[in-house]
Amino acid sequence: MLCSVQTAAAEIPFGKPYLDAFSHLGTQELTTLVLVIGITAFAVVTAIALVRTRNRAAAEQQGSRAQIASLHSDVDRLAALLMSEPQVLVVWTAGFGEPEVIGEVSFIAPTLAPHDILAYDQWLSPELAASLGDAIERLRVKGEAFALLLTTVLGRHVEAEGRPIGGFAVMKLRNVTGIKRDLAESSVRCQKLQNEADALRSVVEALPAPVWMRNAAGQLVLVNAAYARAVEAADPATAVARHVELLGRSEREAITRTLDTGSGYAGRLPAIMAGARRTLDVLELPVAQGRVGVAIDATEAERLRNELDHIQASHRRTLDHLATGVAVFGADRRLTFYNTAYRTLWDLEADFLAEAPSDSQVLDRLRGARRLPEQQDFRQWKMNLHKAYTSTESETYDWHLPDRRTMRVVTTPNPEGGVTYLFTDITERLELERRADALTRVQGETLDNLAESVSVFGSDGRLRLYNPAFAKSWKLSADVLAGRPHIEQVIDLCRPLYRDETTWQTLRGAVTALDKRDPGAGRIERSDGCVMDFATVPLPDGATLVTFHDVTDSVNVERALLERNEALIAADELKLDFVHHVSYELRSPLTNIIGFAHFLGDQSTGPLNDKQAEYLGYITVSTNALLAIINNILDLATIDAGAMTLNLGSVDIRATMEAAAEGVQDRVVQNDLVLDLRAHPAIGAFTADGRRLRQILFNLLSNAIGFSPAGGRVTLAAERNQDAVVFSVSDEGPGIPPELTDKVFDWFESDPRGSGHRGAGLGLSIVRSFVELHGGTVRIESTIGQGTTVMCIFPLVTTAARSAAE
Numbered sequence: 001m002l003c004s005v006q007t008a009a010a011e012i013p014f015g016k017p018y019l020d021a022f023s024h025l026g027t028q029e030l031t032t033l034v035l036v037i038g039i040t041a042f043a044v045v046t047a048i049a050l051v052r053t054r055n056r057a058a059a060e061q062q063g064s065r066a067q068i069a070s071l072h073s074d075v076d077r078l079a080a081l082l083m084s085e086p087q088v089l090v091v092w093t094a095g096f097g098e099p100e101v102i103g104e105v106s107f108i109a110p111t112l113a114p115h116d117i118l119a120y121d122q123w124l125s126p127e128l129a130a131s132l133g134d135a136i137e138r139l140r141v142k143g144e145a146f147a148l149l150l151t152t153v154l155g156r157h158v159e160a161e162g163r164p165i166g167g168f169a170v171m172k173l174r175n176v177t178g179i180k181r182d183l184a185e186s187s188v189r190c191q192k193l194q195n196e197a198d199a200l201r202s203v204v205e206a207l208p209a210p211v212w213m214r215n216a217a218g219q220l221v222l223v224n225a226a227y228a229r230a231v232e233a234a235d236p237a238t239a240v241a242r243h244v245e246l247l248g249r250s251e252r253e254a255i256t257r258t259l260d261t262g263s264g265y266a267g268r269l270p271a272i273m274a275g276a277r278r279t280l281d282v283l284e285l286p287v288a289q290g291r292v293g294v295a296i297d298a299t300e301a302e303r304l305r306n307e308l309d310h311i312q313a314s315h316r317r318t319l320d321h322l323a324t325g326v327a328v329f330g331a332d333r334r335l336t337f338y339n340t341a342y343r344t345l346w347d348l349e350a351d352f353l354a355e356a357p358s359d360s361q362v363l364d365r366l367r368g369a370r371r372l373p374e375q376q377d378f379r380q381w382k383m384n385l386h387k388a389y390t391s392t393e394s395e396t397y398d399w400h401l402p403d404r405r406t407m408r409v410v411t412t413p414n415p416e417g418g419v420t421y422l423f424t425d426i427t428e429r430l431e432l433e434r435r436a437d438a439l440t441r442v443q444g445e446t447l448d449n450l451a452e453s454v455s456v457f458g459s460d461g462r463l464r465l466y467n468p469a470f471a472k473s474w475k476l477s478a479d480v481l482a483g484r485p486h487i488e489q490v491i492d493l494c495r496p497l498y499r500d501e502t503t504w505q506t507l508r509g510a511v512t513a514l515d516k517r518d519p520g521a522g523r524i525e526r527s528d529g530c531v532m533d534f535a536t537v538p539l540p541d542g543a544t545l546v547t548f549h550d551v552t553d554s555v556n557v558e559r560a561l562l563e564r565n566e567a568l569i570a571a572d573e574l575k576l577d578f579v580h581h582v583s584y585e586l587r588s589p590l591t592n593i594i595g596f597a598h599f600l601g602d603q604s605t606g607p608l609n610d611k612q613a614e615y616l617g618y619i620t621v622s623t624n625a626l627l628a629i630i631n632n633i634l635d636l637a638t639i640d641a642g643a644m645t646l647n648l649g650s651v652d653i654r655a656t657m658e659a660a661a662e663g664v665q666d667r668v669v670q671n672d673l674v675l676d677l678r679a680h681p682a683i684g685a686f687t688a689d690g691r692r693l694r695q696i697l698f699n700l701l702s703n704a705i706g707f708s709p710a711g712g713r714v715t716l717a718a719e720r721n722q723d724a725v726v727f728s729v730s731d732e733g734p735g736i737p738p739e740l741t742d743k744v745f746d747w748f749e750s751d752p753r754g755s756g757h758r759g760a761g762l763g764l765s766i767v768r769s770f771v772e773l774h775g776g777t778v779r780i781e782s783t784i785g786q787g788t789t790v791m792c793i794f795p796l797v798t799t800a801a802r803s804a805a806e
Contacts, residue, residue, distance in 0.1 A: 089101075105117050120132050123152045124153065125151075140169045146161070147159070156175070157176040208297075213287075213290065217290075219243065220243055222236075230273040251271070255284050266283050267281075268282070268302075279298050279299045320339040321339075325423035326420065328420045328421075329419050329420075330418040331417025332418075335357055336356065372399065388413055388419045389413070389419055394412045397410075406427045408426045409423055450469060451469060452549045453469045453550075454467045454546075455470045456539070456543050461488070466481055474494045475497070487507070487512065498527065499527070510546070521534065523551075532548045646692065651689075651690040654681070660701060675701075676715045686720075696766070697729070699766055714729070717730070730787060731788055733787055776793045
């Protein structure tokens, strides 16, 4: 390109002709042309320089790539050489940033990650982790190199070497193999043995019992401080140097003879220790270097054993007098002791027990005699019982025997092995507990269901017992009462309902008094209108029973009865006044009307036309009916006022029935009815008021006729039995519903039940009043649609007659 530019430039004419060619251009055009030519020349020169620079850069890049490839090859070769054996490099820079970990850490711990290599406590013991951490710290701070042989928690041996290199601190961890590994393992074993030896030596020195070691010739080579004190030597070395013996010659010779047989010696020997005679338990054993022995002071144990034997003998003598059966079985499960109660409870022969039978033999004999609880699997039951021989805790069982006895069995493991059985016959106690529990429940249920409020205060004045009625009647919270409040607090809680301090002082004194504990009683009227009777009863144990009985209803009824009695007295007076007024104010004018009507009907007073005679007949019937109603009312009022008296006498039953039937004969004929009288011809007579009896039968017949349909039958019957005379009137009317049976005897109660009968409703009231006045009763039997029967039962000897006779 440069050549082409130069050739083009050489071909441009620069002579005068060329200038002449541009001479016609102006100054502006010429400047522009020169500028274009300059820019073109600069661009050509720049392009040439760029081409040359690019060629030179390409050559340098090719050389750099070759050098990088060579360096990569060197790095790979060095890495291969570095990783040719299991090792890890940890490199720290001059600062204190995160170190670089190079290598595979699986030879240290299979599950350890590379970044966790510096968590030393994860793969080293605490002591080695602390030592390695201190060495690395000195390496990084002071540049001190180190070399350590480490054993990981997995038992692997690792060599740690650290040194400064340039500006870096480098630690190399390498797996130890070959001789170094053997050396490391030997070092570990040696250290372990040394630690054990030091520990054993420390233990031996600290033992309070004398310990010694002899060589093969029997000479002392090692003793502890306790041995030196026992033989009164200054120190162990002095005792060994002077061959001071703890045991006597004969004892040592006996030990030697035993050891010569190849077995160790164990026995109790006497010796002098620190100038005092003691009893020692001596143990001496052969070892590779000679013999070792130890002597334990058993003097106190021997004394305690003797005392224990004495105590056991005394204890067994005591147990032999107990009512509880005791049997002691040794570690071999054979009987070693039993008392008389044990043999008596189970009815065992003395000869059998003297043979020291085993536990199983005793149980088998008792089972054969049917003295053990019936078991579905006796073997398993016995195995569960015998677990006491391997247990450390006591167990309690209740055996319900076939002979209805209940035996409480306690198995207690003995410290020296074996089991002690305690057998207690609790049959009577369980029965008493059952009765007491039943009595308590009955008393509790009775107390809780009493309507009367009951509370018991102890001798300390605190509430011990109460029933729900007490809390309810005084509006007390169960939570407060559960805290056993004092009588003072209970009074404060009850005071809003009753503010009489005198009564409360009386109750407080009855509960808290120490002497003159007499029963008390009283009545209180609370602010809510409730009236309560209270009573205090001292109990034998010093407590006090306080009861409250709500008598509000009784008091109200009593007051109501008093008021009603006063009202009844007033009513009786009113009834008497009413009878007087009716008799003199109503009955007299009615009698006059009836008399004048009779006079008008008499021909002597003058003739009447037909219409007047008809009207006079209506007046006569109405006045007669009104007179009958007034007479009934007067009778009822007289009976209620207690002023009615009966005119008793002998009454012929048959004649009275016929007289009553004669009074209703016209109505029977008018209604086309059949009246049937039924009575035995020899029924006789009885004591009664004849006029009132006819009135009773008349009213019954009138009532039956009024409800009987046309063509029906009305029956009047009388029957005499041993104690009474029974009159009955039956009809074939519509009947009386059961709910109206009692209402028919009320005053002015009348129900036509679809018939044409109309009445004042006083007939049956008069009947019941007169019958009851005779001491009898009235009974109604009725079936809807079939008719009604009214029975009046008169006693043969009426109340009035009996009272008159008396």
